Amino acid sequence: MQICNHSIDKYQSKLVALGQKDELTDIANRRFFMSSIKQLAQKEQSNYFILTLDLDHFKKLNDQYGHAVGDQALINVANTINTIIPNGSLLARLGGEEFAILLYSDTRDHAIAISNNIRVAIAEHSITTSKGEKVNCTTSIGISPLTLDFSASMQLSDKALYQAKEKGRNCVVFLNNIPVQAENNEYKN
Numbered sequence: 001m002q003i004c005n006h007s008i009d010k011y012q013s014k015l016v017a018l019g020q021k022d023e024l025t026d027i028a029n030r031r032f033f034m035s036s037i038k039q040l041a042q043k044e045q046s047n048y049f050i051l052t053l054d055l056d057h058f059k060k061l062n063d064q065y066g067h068a069v070g071d072q073a074l075i076n077v078a079n080t081i082n083t084i085i086p087n088g089s090l091l092a093r094l095g096g097e098e099f100a101i102l103l104y105s106d107t108r109d110h111a112i113a114i115s116n117n118i119r120v121a122i123a124e125h126s127i128t129t130s131k132g133e134k135v136n137c138t139t140s141i142g143i144s145p146l147t148l149d150f151s152a153s154m155q156l157s158d159k160a161l162y163q164a165k166e167k168g169r170n171c172v173v174f175l176n177n178i179p180v181q182a183e184n185n186e187y188k189n
């Protein structure tokens with residue numbers, strides 16, 4: 001599949017071929033995401049950012065409310081993110097409770113603001129179990145710019161996610177490819 005600005009559709013409607021979709025959430029899977037960022041990085045990197053998201057303490061949620069509620073939480077997270085990300089972005093489930101977004105944004109600050117909107121929306125969105133219990137979950141988010149070396153960009157975003165977990169979860173950490181401390185920012189309400 002050819003990727004360009006206009007062919008990345010946030011509604012995932014083009015992911016019809018087998019092996020490109022995550023069955024539970026109906027969004028792109030890891031394979032499609034990785035091939036998309038690889039193709040895009042070869043053509044154009046500016047205005048794209050890689051976000052990696054990992055739900056916080058998801059094991060606890062599964063243990064407390066059951067796997068079916070956990071599945072519903074994953075579906076809700078995918079739906080919530082899809083209402084926020086701008087056209088030209090791509091959302092994927094990498095596996096388990098980990099998601100990734102190829103985010104189209106004009107500026108770094110706007111990309112960080114969108115990441116924070118996603119974080120807040122997920123935290124505020126609750127699901128109701130069959131017993132009437134309200135269940136909420138939060139997410140940690142790592143963000144880095146897409147560069148020609150898409151694999152290094154992905155690693156940097158993962159590193160930022162790891163730092164977000166270390167900083168107490170439910171926060172966004174931005175890491176630039178320039179190893180300057182002042183360029184690295186943490187954002188939390």
Ligand SMILES: Nc1nc2c(ncn2[C@@H]2O[C@H](COP(=O)(O)OP(=O)(O)OP(=O)(O)O)[C@@H](O)[C@H]2O)c(=O)[nH]1
Nearest residue numbers: 054055056057058059060062067068070071096097
């Ligand atoms: N319901 C459901 N749970 C899943 C799925 N895939 C993975 N999980 C669960 O996600 C949980 C991930 O747990 P951990 O890797 O320990 O992470 P965590 O509890 O979220 O903790 P932190 O990431 O450190 O905040 C495990 O309990 C997995 O069983 C899935 O498709 N559905």
